[in-house]
Amino acid sequence: MELRLAGVGHSYAGREVLRDIDLKVPEGEIVCIVGPSGCGKSTLLRMMGGLEQPARGEVLQVGQPPQGCLNPLTFIFQDFALLPWRSVAGNVSLVLEDHPIGRDEARAMVADVLGRTRLTEFADALPRQLSGGMKQRVAIARALVVRPAVLLMDEPLSALDSQTRELLMEDLVGLWTRQPFTAVYVTHNLAEAVRLGHRIVVLSRRPGELREVVSLDKPLADRGYGDADLEVTQKHLWELMRAEAAAADAELLRG
Ligand SMILES: Nc1ncnc2c1ncn2[C@@H]1O[C@H](COP(=O)(O)OP(=O)(O)OP(=O)(O)O)[C@@H](O)[C@H]1O
Numbered sequence: 305m306e307l308r309l310a311g312v313g314h315s316y317a318g319r320e321v322l323r324d325i326d327l328k329v330p331e332g333e334i335v336c337i338v339g340p341s342g343c344g345k346s347t348l349l350r351m352m353g354g355l356e357q358p359a360r361g362e363v364l365q366v367g368q369p370p371q372g373c374l375n376p377l378t379f380i381f382q383d384f385a386l387l388p389w390r391s392v393a394g395n396v397s398l399v400l401e402d403h404p405i406g407r408d409e410a411r412a413m414v415a416d417v418l419g420r421t422r423l424t425e426f427a428d429a430l431p432r433q434l435s436g437g438m439k440q441r442v443a444i445a446r447a448l449v450v451r452p453a454v455l456l457m458d459e460p461l462s463a464l465d466s467q468t469r470e471l472l473m474e475d476l477v478g479l480w481t482r483q484p485f486t487a488v489y490v491t492h493n494l495a496e497a498v499r500l501g502h503r504i505v506v507l508s509r510r511p512g513e514l515r516e517v518v519s520l521d522k523p524l525a526d527r528g529y530g531d532a533d534l535e536v537t538q539k540h541l542w543e544l545m546r547a548e549a550a551a552a553d554a555e556l557l558r559g
Pocket residue numbers: 316317321339340341342343344345346347348492510
């Protein structure tokens with residue numbers, strides 16, 4: 305299944321935050337969204353996930369979700385949102401409880417996803433026994449267990465230290481390489497965008513408009529830390545972002 309946005313725009317209390325966004329999220333690709341603070345990245349993600357309706361334009365779901373999909377549009381947020389009294393396996397299995405799935409099948413699905421996210425040996429641990437990075441891995445496992453059509457990630461690594469972020473980026477690349485998924489990934493971090501994005505969408509300052517879509521052909525598995533090719537793209541993204549930030553500052557001065 306892919307997502308298509310056509311002429312999406314939105315305002316809050318008369319203040320325009322998004323303008324005329326046309327965008328495609330193709331099946332099996334990770335689309336990163338970057339842009340200056342307050343340009344509407346999270347708002348756009350919420351619209352893609354159906355949490356909010358755009359005032360203008362439309363978000364279309366094209367094609368079928370993958371077989372066995374229990375929740376087509378699944379979010380992963382920055383703050384993990386784990387239940388502290390449930391184990392790792394218990395937090396993951398929670399999202400299966402509202403579905404007509406037998407106990408054995410649910411157990412097999414949880415075991416599979418814990419294996420894929422390298423959490424098997426932590427299945428019985430409680431969230432308080434885990435580091436921030438491990439907690440976010442549990443949140444990723446919980447999102448994957450429902451076999452989403454599109455994973456919607458809002459700065460999932462931004463609360464973590466830089467080493468942990470690096471490890472989790474490797475995890476996401478490994479997960480995608482073994483079993484490609486479709487995702488939208490909102491981030492402030494341009495290094496994350498060039499590591500994870502097949503396409504990187506650059507939004508302008510508010511009201512967020514599509515400034516540029518950068519495609520990166522290099523396979524995710526071949527993109528490494530400090531990769532020279534990626535640095536060229538990262539620099540280009542930074543030039544775009546810097547121009548937007550400077551223009552936003554100038555507008556503030558003009559009132
Ligand atoms: N529910 C809401 N009601 C009113 N204004 C809102 C609401 N949600 C967001 N906004 C405003 O819309 C604008 C865009 O917000 P949004 O969080 O989408 O931007 P962002 O690009 O994700 O920001 P950041 O990079 O700082 O996380 C901001 O000015 C924000 O204050």
